[in-house]
Amino acid sequence: MNALTITKLTKKFAGTNALDDLSLEFEYGKITGLIGPNGSGKTTLINIISNFLRADSGAFTIHENTLCNTAKSKSPPTKFSRTFQNVRLFDQMTVLDNIVIVLNEKGFLKLLKNDYRIKKKATNILKRIGLQESANNLAAELSYGQRKLLEIGRVLASDSPLILLDEPFAGLFPHMIETLKKHINTLKRHGKTIILIEHNIRLVREVCDRITVLNCGKSIASDETNIALSQPDVLNAYLGN
Amino acid sequence: MEYLIHIAIILSIYSILSMGLNLILGYMGQLSLTHAAFFGIGAYTIAIGATRFHINFYLALLIGMVISGLLATVIGPLLGRFKRDYYALASLGTNVILFSIFLNWTNLTRGPLGIPGIDRPEIFGYIFRSNLSFLLLCLFFLYMTHTLLRKLLSTPFGLVIKAIREDEAVASSFGYKTKKIKTITFIISAIFSTIAGGLLASYITFIDPSTFDFNESIYFLAMVIIGGLADLRGSILGTTVLVVLPEALRFLGLPSDVAANLRQIFYGLALILMMMFHPQGFLGKYKM
Numbered sequence: 097m098n099a100l101t102i103t104k105l106t107k108k109f110a111g112t113n114a115l116d117d118l119s120l121e122f123e124y125g126k127i128t129g130l131i132g133p134n135g136s137g138k139t140t141l142i143n144i145i146s147n148f149l150r151a152d153s154g155a156f157t158i159h160e161n162t163l164c165n166t167a168k169s170k171s172p173p174t175k176f177s178r179t180f181q182n183v184r185l186f187d188q189m190t191v192l193d194n195i196v197i198v199l200n201e202k203g204f205l206k207l208l209k210n211d212y213r214i215k216k217k218a219t220n221i222l223k224r225i226g227l228q229e230s231a232n233n234l235a236a237e238l239s240y241g242q243r244k245l246l247e248i249g250r251v252l253a254s255d256s257p258l259i260l261l262d263e264p265f266a267g268l269f270p271h272m273i274e275t276l277k278k279h280i281n282t283l284k285r286h287g288k289t290i291i292l293i294e295h296n297i298r299l300v301r302e303v304c305d306r307i308t309v310l311n312c313g314k315s316i317a318s319d320e321t322n323i324a325l326s327q328p329d330v331l332n333a334y335l336g337n
Numbered sequence: 338m339e340y341l342i343h344i345a346i347i348l349s350i351y352s353i354l355s356m357g358l359n360l361i362l363g364y365m366g367q368l369s370l371t372h373a374a375f376f377g378i379g380a381y382t383i384a385i386g387a388t389r390f391h392i393n394f395y396l397a398l399l400i401g402m403v404i405s406g407l408l409a410t411v412i413g414p415l416l417g418r419f420k421r422d423y424y425a426l427a428s429l430g431t432n433v434i435l436f437s438i439f440l441n442w443t444n445l446t447r448g449p450l451g452i453p454g455i456d457r458p459e460i461f462g463y464i465f466r467s468n469l470s471f472l473l474l475c476l477f478f479l480y481m482t483h484t485l486l487r488k489l490l491s492t493p494f495g496l497v498i499k500a501i502r503e504d505e506a507v508a509s510s511f512g513y514k515t516k517k518i519k520t521i522t523f524i525i526s527a528i529f530s531t532i533a534g535g536l537l538a539s540y541i542t543f544i545d546p547s548t549f550d551f552n553e554s555i556y557f558l559a560m561v562i563i564g565g566l567a568d569l570r571g572s573i574l575g576t577t578v579l580v581v582l583p584e585a586l587r588f589l590g591l592p593s594d595v596a597a598n599l600r601q602i603f604y605g606l607a608l609i610l611m612m613m614f615h616p617q618g619f620l621g622k623y624k625m
Contacts (some may be wrong), residue, residue, distance in 0.1 A: 148506060154521045178510070187504035188623050189496070197500050204521070207494040214493075254511070292467040 098157075099124045099258055105154035107140055107313075114140040115151070116313035126201040127290040129304035129321065131297075133333065137291045140180055142260045146178045149206065151272065158258055177254035179247040181262040181293075185259035187236035194223050195248055198253040207212050219252065225249045227284065240271040248279050248306070258282060261292045265299055277303060297325065342468045348573075348580050349475035350536045353482045355560040355572040357529025360486060363559070363566035363623060364495065366502030368421070370554040371412070372430040375527040377549030378405045379534025381439065382453040384544050394458035398535045404526050405531040412565035413523035417516055432554050439546040451545030465482050475536055482529055486569055489525070490617050498522050499567070500543055502623070552601075558605050563611050565621030579604060 100122040107115040108113060115137045122128050130138045141151035158176065186194050195218035198256060202205065218226055220265040226246045230238060244264060261280070265273050278301060283290060294300050300307060301321055308318040311333040317324045325332060354376060362369050379401045412431055419427045439446050444451065457465045457476060465471045488614045489495060495536030500508040500513050509515045538544045556579065564575020583600040591599065 140384050146510060147512070184504055184507050186500050186507070189499055193496055193499075195510070196493075197496055200496070202514070204494075204514075204517065207497060207518075208489075208492050210492055318376055 098122060099159060099290070101157040102141070102145075103157070104153045104155060105141070107137075107144060107145065107149070108152055108153045112329065113313045115144070115154075115257050115276055118154070118310075120274035120308055120315055120318065122289060122291055124289055125284070125287050125307065127292060127303055129300040129305055129307040130291055130310065131295070131300060132310035135158060135312075137313040138310055139262055140313075141187055141310070142291070142293065143260055144176065160308055163214060175256045176258040177251045178260035179244075179251060179262055179264055179337075181266070183240075183242055183243045183247055185235040185238075187234065189225055189235060191235055191246060192218055192222065192230050195249055195253050196315045197275040198250050202337060208291040221249050221253050221323060224252065226275070227257055243267050244268060244272070244276065245279075248276065252279070252284070259288050259290045261293065263293050265294060265296060273299070290302060301325070339468060342472050344581060344584060346468060346472050346475050346540055349472065349479045350540065350572045351557075351560065351582075352576045353475075353479055353536070354533035354557060355525075355531050355564065355576045356482055356486055357526045357533070358530075358557050359561045359564075359569060359572045360490075360498075361522055361526040363500040363563050363568065364490065364502065365519065366625075367416075367519070367523075367528070368558070368625070369416075369428045369523075370408055370424040370425055370551065370558065370559050371416075371435070372388045372527070372530045372555035373549045373551065374432045375405045375409070375530035376440050376534035376537070376553065376557075377406070377435065379531035379536075380538035380544045380548065381446055381452075382531075383535040383538040384455045385445065387456045387539075388452055388454055394535070394539055395460075398532065400531050401535055402528045409518065409524040409527035413520035414516065417519045418581075420493070429551060431600055432551055435549050436613065439549055444488050446546070449512040449547075450547060451543055453543045455461060455542045455544070457542070471540055475540075477534060478536060478590055482532070483569055483573075488499060488527055490569075491557075506549045506559070520548065535623070548605070556604060559608050562621075562625070566625065567623045568618075568620045571618050571620035575625070578607070578619075584617035 098121045102118055105115050105118045106113070118137070118141070129140070132138055140149065144151045153225040158254070186197065192215070196214055199214045199217055201211070213335050219228065219231065222231050225248060226243060227245060227249065230242065235243070238246060264276055269278065280290060280292070292304060306319065307324045308326060309316050309320050309330045316329045316333055317327050358369065358372050361369050379398070382404060383394060383397045384393035386400065387394070412613065416424055416427050416431070440448055457471065459465070465474050497508065497513055497518055501519060505515050517529070543613030560575040560579050561572055563578055565571020565575065583603050586596045587597050611618060
């Protein structure tokens with residue numbers, strides 16, 4: 097059973113194929129590493145799935161809902177959560193409010209009522225990621241690693257079945273990497289499907305159940321981590337000769 | 338004393354407008370230059386309602402609020418398609434169009450001749466004829482505006498409009514209908530400008546289009562920016578600075594046309610200095 101199925105997705109930037117008729121499958125409850133050289137289409141793929149970008153053609157299916165996120169037809173909101181390569185927090189809002197905003201009920205009339213249980217729930221999430229001391233600080237005042245953690249906090253708050261993580265370990269100290277790995281594994285234990293973009297192959301081996309390797313917008317391998325990483329095509333395209 | 342009461346009335350009226358403008362400019366981060374037009378709609382509804390149809394002030398104000406609300410429902414989504422500088426330019430264009438209507442629809446507005454003889458409000462047979470009683474009425478509206486906006490901003494809705502200011506795409510990815518929320522915020526903001534316009538028309542008992550042109554929108558913008566973006570008290574402070582300090586020019590004994598030009602220079606200079614040394618305004622929490 098697949099959590100996410102990509103079917104013939106194509107995206108061009110100024111005539112260059114970022115995604116070239118790409119078809120992929122991501123299994124339920126697994127951590128799948130999405131790797132490949134710079135410009136291979138990893139972030140483009142995540143941006144299309146999460147509705148930050150429109151595809152030129154093709155479709156994808158999340159939990160049996162087929163969506164066509166193309167320029168002509170906008171996909172409906174889906175149950176996913178994501179982090180960004182360059183962290184995108186609400187910098188001029190407090191750390192607590194960055195979590196509360198995810199937990200709020202989204203209907204207009206519900207937005208006019210304060211629900212204090214939401215603040216309590218947000219505080220608990222901050223405790224889980226170790227940021228409770230900074231709850232009332234502006235997000236802009238956090239260190240780089242804390243900002244990455246707060247993004248993970250938003251993922252925890254969303255409780256989405258599909259999670260897209262775009263280079264979550266990039267630029268982190270070893271201690272913070274271990275903390276983040278712990279949170280990602282917890283999400284997996286809770287049955288979440290995780291797609292993780294990562295350049296560090298050692299981390300990919302440690303964290304991912306499977307990997308999909310992209311090169312020039314095409315998939316050149318998709319298998320269990322150790323098997324895929326030993327394929328000659330992957331070694332050539334990604335790791336060099 | 339009468340002079341101080343006059344200043345307090347002007348201050349109250351413009352504070353209502355600047356708090357409403359702060360909702361969209363400071364809290365939601367959209368640089369609207371169209372609020373002088375909604376201010377004008379309030380003033381013209383009161384003026385036309387009172388002089389042509391002899392409608393009660395409150396009913397006319399309600400009609401003005403409905404007209405502004407409907408107009409904002411149409412304009413809001415159109416402006417919402419633009420971002421940052423483009424939003425400011427498009428909103429400026431809207432102000433220019435509505436100003437042209439005030440100026441050229443002479444059958445309704447009397448164009449540059451303006452509308453004189455606007456009545457003061459009346460409640461249960463009591464007419465707010467003295468400036469002191471009118472000040473109390475303005476303070477009531479000011480208090481209600483502050484209370485309603487503070488209440489609104491303390492709800493999750495207030496949080497979402499700040500999130501839209503920070504990163505609309507991310508806010509939208511959490512499932513918020515950001516376009517709808519932006520339009521609703523624009524409507525609320527426009528309605529407060531309309532209330533202020535209605536009070537001004539009723540106070541000075543004469544209006545003409547020059548009070549609602551593009552320069553006024555810049556003046557309102559300066560009030561919010563100088564006082565403080567995303568802070569309601571800041572709006573009142575900014576209004577106080579821009580209403581009270583130029584009044585000091587009156588005591589220099591300058592000819593009135595020179596004093597008027599000096600006031601414009603003062604607004605511009607105040608904006609430049611604020612952008613250089615304290616871009617979030619005196620009490621603001623957010624830099625543009």
